[in-house]
Amino acid sequence: MKRLQKYISECGIASRRKAEELIISGKVSVNGVIVTTLGTKVNETDVVMVNNKLIKKDLKEYYLLYKPREVISSVKDNKNRKTVCDLIKTETRIFPVGRLDYDTTGIILLTNDGELSNILMHPSREVTKEYYAKVKGFFKKEDAVKLSSGVILNGKKTKKAVFKLDRYDKKNDVSYVKAVITEGRNHQVKDMFKLFNYDVVKLKREKYAFLDLTGLKSGEYRSLSLKEVKKLYSLK
Numbered sequence: 001m002k003r004l005q006k007y008i009s010e011c012g013i014a015s016r017r018k019a020e021e022l023i024i025s026g027k028v029s030v031n032g033v034i035v036t037t038l039g040t041k042v043n044e045t046d047v048v049m050v051n052n053k054l055i056k057k058d059l060k061e062y063y064l065l066y067k068p069r070e071v072i073s074s075v076k077d078n079k080n081r082k083t084v085c086d087l088i089k090t091e092t093r094i095f096p097v098g099r100l101d102y103d104t105t106g107i108i109l110l111t112n113d114g115e116l117s118n119i120l121m122h123p124s125r126e127v128t129k130e131y132y133a134k135v136k137g138f139f140k141k142e143d144a145v146k147l148s149s150g151v152i153l154n155g156k157k158t159k160k161a162v163f164k165l166d167r168y169d170k171k172n173d174v175s176y177v178k179a180v181i182t183e184g185r186n187h188q189v190k191d192m193f194k195l196f197n198y199d200v201v202k203l204k205r206e207k208y209a210f211l212d213l214t215g216l217k218s219g220e221y222r223s224l225s226l227k228e229v230k231k232l233y234s235l236k
């Protein structure tokens with residue numbers, strides 16, 4: 001239970017003081033009854049109206065999606081392609097935290113929590129993102145070492161990373177490489193491989209911070225638990 005004026009201000013309708021004025025002047029009703037007493041207690045199940053309009057707390061939503069190929073990581077697409085938001089059943093205006101390329105698969109978070117999104121995207125947080133890449137040719141140890149210690153990409157050195165050959169398929173002449181980075185530049189993984197002339201055939205993000213795709217198939221999603229959200233807030 002919380003005080004009515006606090007509830008109104010948390011819904012973003014007015015400041016606490018303005019909310020008090022609204023209450024005193026008879027503009028607020030709770031469960032259909034005008035309330036003019038400051039300090040009346042309400043909770044999320046009460047129907048609170050200000051100027052005859054229902055007000056609701058902007059509840060935060062957090063989703064972890066296993067993004068399929070051929071889905072765009074934005075809210076809308078001017079070419080009318082399917083977006084990551086189209087895959088989540090909600091009436092809330094959510095958006096993806098960062099991006100995966102159209103042809104990249106794997107883990108992506110979606111939320112309506114701008115504060116958390118800013119935290120996670122801020123370079124200083126160095127959130128780890130773990131990718132699994134299929135690249136053409138044999139991935140040489142010396143290239144792995146250079147990519148891991150940092151290379152100049154678009155005039156700026158990349159931060160320390162981990163590039164490691166998992167398996168070489170000799171018959172098809174392709175390598176499977178694990179790549180862990182802490183930045184989020186556009187097309188960063190593909191561009192890093194390209195510097196050493198490796199073409200990326202497939203790219204999948206398997207981990208984002210401590211989160212992975214356990215239990216999800218391509219196109220499926222789940223909500224984050226409160227514990228996971230708190231942990232994301234407290235990263236570093």
Ligand code: URA
Pocket residue numbers: 099100101102104186187188189190191203
């Ligand atoms: N790096 C890329 O090149 N593409 C992605 O989708 C993500 C990281």
